Structure formats: C-alpha cells, structure tokens
Amino acid sequence: MSTNFVLVALTILTATWVLWPLRQRRIMGWEFSSEDTPLGRLTLRKEVLLGNISDLDFEFAMGKLGEEDYREMREALKRQTLKIMEQIEVLLETGTPSPSDTDGPVNASSKCAGCGGSLPADARFCPHCGSPLQ
Amino acid sequence: MSLSDVGNFAIIVAFAFAIFSVVTSLLGVQRRDPRMMAMGERGTVAVFLLVTLAMFTLWAQLLADNFQNHYVAGHSNRDLSLTFKIGTLWAGQEGSLLLWTWVLTGFSAIAVLTHRKRHNRLLPYAIGVLMTTGAFFLYLNNFRTNPFEGLVGITAKGAEIPWAPQDGRGLNPLLQHWAMVIHPPILYIGYIGFVVPFAFCLAALYTRQLGSAWVQMVRRWTLVAWIFLSCGILLGGKWAYMELGWGGYWAWDPVENASLLPWLAGTAFLHSIIVQEKRGMLKVWNVTLICLTFLLSIFGTFMTRSGVVSSVHAFAQSNVGWPFGIFILSFLGISTWLIISRLPDLRSESRLDSMVSRESGFLFNNLLLLAATMTVLIGTVFPMISEMVTGRNVSVGQAYFNKVEIPLGLALLALTGIGPLLAYRKTSNASLRRNFFVPVTGLLVAAPILFATVTHEFWPLLSLTLCVFVTLTILQEFHKGARARVHRHSENHLQAIMNLTRRNNRRYGGYIVHFGIVLIFLGATGQAFTREVKGTLGEGDDMSVGPYRLHVDSMTERENANYWAGRLDVTVYKGDRVVTKMQPEKRYYFASEQPSSEVSIHRQLSEDIYVVHAGYNEDQTKAVVQAYVNPLVQWVWIGGVVLILGTFLCLLPPVHRRRINAEVGS
Numbered sequence A: 001m002s003t004n005f006v007l008v009a010l011t012i013l014t015a016t017w018v019l020w021p022l023r024q025r026r027i028m029g030w031e032f033s034s035e036d037t038p039l040g041r042l043t044l045r046k047e048v049l050l051g052n053i054s055d056l057d058f059e060f061a062m063g064k065l066g067e068e069d070y071r072e073m074r075e076a077l078k079r080q081t082l083k084i085m086e087q088i089e090v091l092l093e094t095g096t097p098s099p100s101d102t103d104g105p106v107n108a109s110s111k112c113a114g115c116g117g118s119l120p121a122d123a124r125f126c127p128h129c130g131s132p133l134q
Numbered sequence B: 001m002s003l004s005d006v007g008n009f010a011i012i013v014a015f016a017f018a019i020f021s022v023v024t025s026l027l028g029v030q031r032r033d034p035r036m037m038a039m040g041e042r043g044t045v046a047v048f049l050l051v052t053l054a055m056f057t058l059w060a061q062l063l064a065d066n067f068q069n070h071y072v073a074g075h076s077n078r079d080l081s082l083t084f085k086i087g088t089l090w091a092g093q094e095g096s097l098l099l100w101t102w103v104l105t106g107f108s109a110i111a112v113l114t115h116r117k118r119h120n121r122l123l124p125y126a127i128g129v130l131m132t133t134g135a136f137f138l139y140l141n142n143f144r145t146n147p148f149e150g151l152v153g154i155t156a157k158g159a160e161i162p163w164a165p166q167d168g169r170g171l172n173p174l175l176q177h178w179a180m181v182i183h184p185p186i187l188y189i190g191y192i193g194f195v196v197p198f199a200f201c202l203a204a205l206y207t208r209q210l211g212s213a214w215v216q217m218v219r220r221w222t223l224v225a226w227i228f229l230s231c232g233i234l235l236g237g238k239w240a241y242m243e244l245g246w247g248g249y250w251a252w253d254p255v256e257n258a259s260l261l262p263w264l265a266g267t268a269f270l271h272s273i274i275v276q277e278k279r280g281m282l283k284v285w286n287v288t289l290i291c292l293t294f295l296l297s298i299f300g301t302f303m304t305r306s307g308v309v310s311s312v313h314a315f316a317q318s319n320v321g322w323p324f325g326i327f328i329l330s331f332l333g334i335s336t337w338l339i340i341s342r343l344p345d346l347r348s349e350s351r352l353d354s355m356v357s358r359e360s361g362f363l364f365n366n367l368l369l370l371a372a373t374m375t376v377l378i379g380t381v382f383p384m385i386s387e388m389v390t391g392r393n394v395s396v397g398q399a400y401f402n403k404v405e406i407p408l409g410l411a412l413l414a415l416t417g418i419g420p421l422l423a424y425r426k427t428s429n430a431s432l433r434r435n436f437f438v439p440v441t442g443l444l445v446a447a448p449i450l451f452a453t454v455t456h457e458f459w460p461l462l463s464l465t466l467c468v469f470v471t472l473t474i475l476q477e478f479h480k481g482a483r484a485r486v487h488r489h490s491e492n493h494l495q496a497i498m499n500l501t502r503r504n505n506r507r508y509g510g511y512i513v514h515f516g517i518v519l520i521f522l523g524a525t526g527q528a529f530t531r532e533v534k535g536t537l538g539e540g541d542d543m544s545v546g547p548y549r550l551h552v553d554s555m556t557e558r559e560n561a562n563y564w565a566g567r568l569d570v571t572v573y574k575g576d577r578v579v580t581k582m583q584p585e586k587r588y589y590f591a592s593e594q595p596s597s598e599v600s601i602h603r604q605l606s607e608d609i610y611v612v613h614a615g616y617n618e619d620q621t622k623a624v625v626q627a628y629v630n631p632l633v634q635w636v637w638i639g640g641v642v643l644i645l646g647t648f649l650c651l652l653p654p655v656h657r658r659r660i661n662a663e664v665g666s
Helices: A002-023 A038-061 A067-094 B003-031 B034-063 B070-075 B082-090 B093-115 B123-144 B178-193 B195-207 B213-244 B254-279 B283-306 B313-317 B321-341 B358-390 B397-421 B429-453 B458-489 B493-503 B505-529 B634-651 B658-665
Strands: A106-111 A118-120 B152-154 B160-162 B531-537 B542-545 B548-559 B563-574 B577-582 B585-589 B594-598 B600-602 B607-616 B623-631
Touching: A002 B003, A002 B034, A038 A067, A038 B213, A038 B254, A038 B458, B003 B034, B003 B093, B003 B123, B034 B070, B034 B082, B034 B093, B034 B123, B070 B093, B082 B093, B082 B178, B093 B123, B093 B178, B093 B195, B093 B283, B123 B195, B123 B321, B178 B195, B178 B213, B178 B254, B178 B283, B195 B213, B195 B283, B195 B321, B213 B254, B213 B283, B213 B634, B254 B283, B254 B358, B283 B321, B283 B358, B358 B397, B397 B429, B397 B458, B397 B505, B429 B458, B458 B493, B458 B505, B493 B505, B505 B623, B505 B634, B531 B542, B542 B623, B548 B577, B548 B623, B563 B607, B563 B623, B577 B600, B577 B607, B585 B607, B594 B607
Parallel strands: none
Antiparallel strands: A106 A118, B152 B160, B531 B623, B542 B548, B548 B563, B563 B577, B563 B585, B585 B594, B600 B607, B607 B623
16 A cells, blocks of 8 residues: 555656646747857867868878878868858857858748748758748 | 566556657647757656666566566576576566666666757757657567566466465576676667667758767767677677587677677768768768668667567567567658658768778778678578578578678778778878888788798688788877877877877777777687587596697586586696696586586687587486687687777867867967
8 A cells, every 4th residue: 555655656756847847937039059059060060170170280290191182181171161260250240140051052032030041942940040940 | 566566657657758758849849848848858867767666676576586576487596696686687578678678768868968958959859769769668568578467376266366486487597697697788788879879860850950960969879889789799709608618609690690780880880970070971871870770779679589580470479579560660761751851951061082082981881881781681681581482491501691791891801901091082192102001011921921820711811911901000000190299299109109099089099999800800710720629528538629638537516506517627738738727517407497518718818728518428427528729719809898998088078179270260
C-alpha cells in the first residue's frame, strides 16, 4: 500500500515538474540562441576561415606547398575572410544581414515578414530569424 | 507491491512521457511557444530518470535473488558472484533492450542539457527524433520484451499465484568473464551515441540549416560514440580471444559484423565532415553517412536481437522482428525523403580543384569505407537472402570476408598514409616528390627485406610493407611539423612536438589514431603465421607447437559453489629453457549445466602461446589439448589503446588563433 502511495506521489511530482513551464507567462518575441543567428553563423564561418589560413601557413612551413600555390591560396582565403568580417560589421551596425549571408540560392523578390531578411528559394523557414514561412 | 511492479510502473510512465516530449517539442517549435518546448525538454529528462529507476529495480532484483522475476530466474543463480550478477542485467534479450533504452534516454537528457541554451533552433526537432526512438524502445520494453514479468504457478484449484524456483538457471558460462561485464554497456554507448548526431542531422535537414554549424555541433558526439564503439569492438575481440578458445579474436560472425558496420560508416563520417567544415564540400555525403551509421546501429541490434541471422523464420517468431523492421524502414524513408528534398540546400560551396588534393583523398576514403560497409553488410545478410530466395540458409563464410575485406582494408591503410601527404586544394608535382620521398623510399627498402626475412606470401607482405609506409608518413608529419615550430618559436624538438600536438590536436590526434590502426593491422597480419596443433595428453606427455614443447606435469581437479574444474599444469619449454607454466581448465557450471574451457595464454610482444583444455578422451584418463602460437596478437590490443588515446586528444577543445585574426583584421 505504501509503495503504491510513493509511486502515485512520484508520478504527480514528475508530471508537475514537466508541466511547470505552463505556469510561466508566454514569452513574446522569443529569440533563437546566439549560435543559431546570422551573426553566430558568420562568426563560425570566420573562425573556420581563420583556421584554414592557419593550417595553410603550417602546411607551407612544413614544405607541403610550393611558394606560388601558397601565396595564391592564402590571398583567396584572406579575401573570403575579409568579406565575412565586413558582413559581420554591417550586421552589427544595421542589425540586418547582407544578402550574401544565406545558405541557399537567393530569391531577390522574397523577404521575410518577420525580420525583412532575404529568403532562399523554396525556404520554409527564414534562415535569419527562424520564422516558419507558410 | 513488488519491485517488478515498480519497474513496470517506471517503464510505462516513461513511455507516456516519451510520446509527450515528441508532441510538445514539435508543436512548440511550430508555434514558437517556449513553454511547450521547455516541457519537451523536461519530459526528456524525466524519461531518463524513470528508466534509471527501472534499471536499478532490475539490479535490485538480481542482487536479491528474486527468482519470481522470470528474467532473474532465467539468467542468474544464488552462487553467482556480485560482479556477474550486475552484468546479468545485459545477459539476456529483455535486460539488453532495457540497457539500450537507458543509454539512449541518458544521451537524450545530456543532449538536452548541453544544447538547450546554445542551439534552441534545432533542439526541439532533435528531441522529436530522440524521443521517437526512445518511445520505440520503451514500447519493446513494455509490450514485447518486458524484463519485469513474474513467474506464476497454478494451484490445485487452477488459480494463478506468484511462484519462484529455489534457484535460477544461472548465467551462460561464456559470459562469466570480466570483459563480458563491461563489453555490452561500452558497445551500446557506442551504438546509441550515434543517435544524437543523427537527430541533429534530421533537424538540420528539416530546417535547412545545413551549413557547417550542425556538423561542428555533432562532431564531438560522433567522436564520443566512435571511441566507445571502437573500445566495445576491441573488448569483444579480447573476450572472444580469451573465452571462446578457438585461438582467434575475429571470425566475421554476424554479431561482430553488426558492430563493425556502424563503425565503418561512422569512421567515414568523421573524416568526411572535416571537408565540410573546411571547404563546405561533401554535404550530401555527410548527411547520408550519419543517417547510414545510425540505421546500421539499429540494424545491428535488430539482427542480433531478432535471431534473424540464424534463420529468417526467427524474424516472424521473434517478438521484436516486425517492430524493428517497421522502425528501420520508417526512419530510412524519412531520411531518404529529407535528403532528396534538400538536395538544392546541400550543394557544395567549393569545387574540387584537383584530383591530387586532400579533399579527393577524403572522397576516396569515403568510397572505400562505404564499399567495406556494403560488402560486410551483404556478406552478413546473405544467409537471410539465400533462405528467402532458395529456402536454404547458405552462409558466405570467412573466405568471402577475407577475400573482399583484406584488399579493401589494405587500400584504406595505404590511403591512411597517402592522405596526410596531400595538401588541400591541390598538390604540385614538386611537393608530391618532396612529401613522398621518405615514406616511399622506406617502403621500397622494407619490401625486399620483409620478403627475404619474414614472408613470401603476397597479402601479409603487402600489409607489413604498408605498415612501414604509413608509420614513416606519420613520423615525417610529426618531424616536419616540429621542425617548422622549432624555426618559428625557438623551441627544442621535444617541446615543439608537445606544443604541435596540443595546438593542432585534431590533426595530430588523428595521426595517433592512424598509428593505432597501423598497430592493429600489424597484429592482424600475424594471424597469417598462426601455428596450431591438437593432441591427447596424459601426465608426463609432451607435444610441440612451433618452437615450443608443452609438457603436462599434472592433471588436477578443483571445485567451488559455482563450477567444477579439471586443470592441466603445463610447462612450456623452448629448447631446454623453461618459458612459462600454464594452467588451462575445463569447467562444468552446475546451475546452467554447461561446460566451458578456460584458456591459458602466455603473452609476449612477438607471439602468444595459447593453450586450451578442450575435454577428455573416452576413458577420461587423458586430456584433449589444443595449442596455438599466435604471432603479434598483443599489437592489436596495444593499437587499440593508442587509437583510444588519439581519439581523446581529438576531443580536446581547440586553441584560439589570435595571430591570424589580428593580421586579417588589420
């Protein structure tokens, strides 16, 4: 009998804990976490490119690459990194990502109603703010 | 109310919460309602806590010898040691599947707690996948393979009452080994660990967030799963070697293959994501590989749990066959549909500049690993297919696997050496000559020496030569890297190697893993030189195997509560020198009424001496003895340890690159 009581109490306790968020008021304007935002993605891309430059320097120092190849590839990587850094600056200043920060082909005529960001063709979610596009 | 009722209560409530979590998470993210998503997260944690309660309930019953529980009665007995009673939880189908659910829900809870703040866009979808899988396994635990069912007796009046036998039927003697106590949980952590990358992959596919973010997120999860799976496979091999008594550790058995399949696909994924992270390429490969890895994990469990390998008829007779079939086909369908519908989002961000580049090396690596996966899969399921088509269960046997997998394995070993010597994007001819000079020279010098001194057989010779080649490649990478640091940072060579390894832990950790693989290949090649003899020996008799002479000093008996053992005291001589004394045993376990051979192994780096007491002659006066000399086996286990250490190194957090950041920024 006492075990029954403990099990019922346990169920009620677990259910209360799981359902507890219902007691909170609905949070309006909820945002995705920083790493899922355009800024998060651009920062990640910048980190990757910086890593690529570092690896390239290292491979050159190890003698794996010829001088000419190395210079050419490093310049290309630097250009890409600078572009990303510029996009980050634009984003920080204006709060809106530049059109090149999308994961897919851009449909120029289509804009997100939530944040105004450009949308890739066939998008079902906005890649900038995550709003579902129905 | 009994402990079984508590266990039953825990798994049924957990089942309800798992479904609740799927619904609230998916509805929450569709409506962008954080309260519902939070309930989905809490529900996931609650499921884990409830399954934990069920696990401890079963353990409590095992430790308390509660033989009214049919699982305890069927797999344990009073005189079993405490360690084995704990391990009995995963000795049978019902317990194993409960362990599966426990590890799965544990991983899900950890994924929720670690990603809820940082990745709240993908997490609700990932919870949907994780808890659907959890609900599936809890369905099996509740309704198909319930470990909490009780035994009942029938009274004279025909009424059912709880009944318990005096003692249980005992644990299978083959499982009474330390490696078997830890092998299943470790292997399961490996199998199930792939569910988290798979869940985030499906989430990324559904939301079209297919950049490098999800790949970076799941890399650590995949590495953790991979490390456990590798460890589990090695422990399984170690157990087979020490316990089964046939002299080897790998026999291409369906259960072994079931663990190798996700390992091969997971290995391809771990390599392939490097290219996506660095170059934005191979995206279709990566989503396909992680889906394949997870589905192969489930398929492996299905194969071993449904009994379908021994006969396709077991599929229908087994109480888990159909549910597994439906589950695998459903997720296969969902994954395929998501990948095909997201193909435009999975386009490469860069193109392959040259066929002689690191990227193409990774691509070939993918192709070879996938070929190995598919050929192992075909060989494993062939008996099922042949039985379905012809009505006869025809096994392909070890010959097929050796014929197909040895060339593929050696091609992969060669690529392990070639890949790191290639640069990203393109490698010029001058660089190729420079990078390959030392390893290729080493290979050309080693081949004739090995041919003259070790073997004339083609495959062992090729394997040993490639081991030399890859080892030289790895040493060259460390040396050149250290030299570059010595020039730049004025460090001594040793310091440079340490700093190099720490600062480039992914690259150099990977090389250490590769060296572990080389050692495993070295050990596996030793199998080609195994020597074996069998004889019937009495006290004072001798037998020779390879360069050793085995002399039986005495035949003794001993007995404890669990088993009776007949022991041989054997002295091993090499010439007139005593090498070691060995004591193989033949045991008979009382509870399970099963015999077992306890192998005696004398371990040396060059070769193991392996002696088995296989039984007695007809008049019980002499022992049947099988003896093996197994060259290089120890290198398989040493290679395994090196591989695990290397993987741990890969798991360390990266070091920040301030210098380049400042340079580009200025």
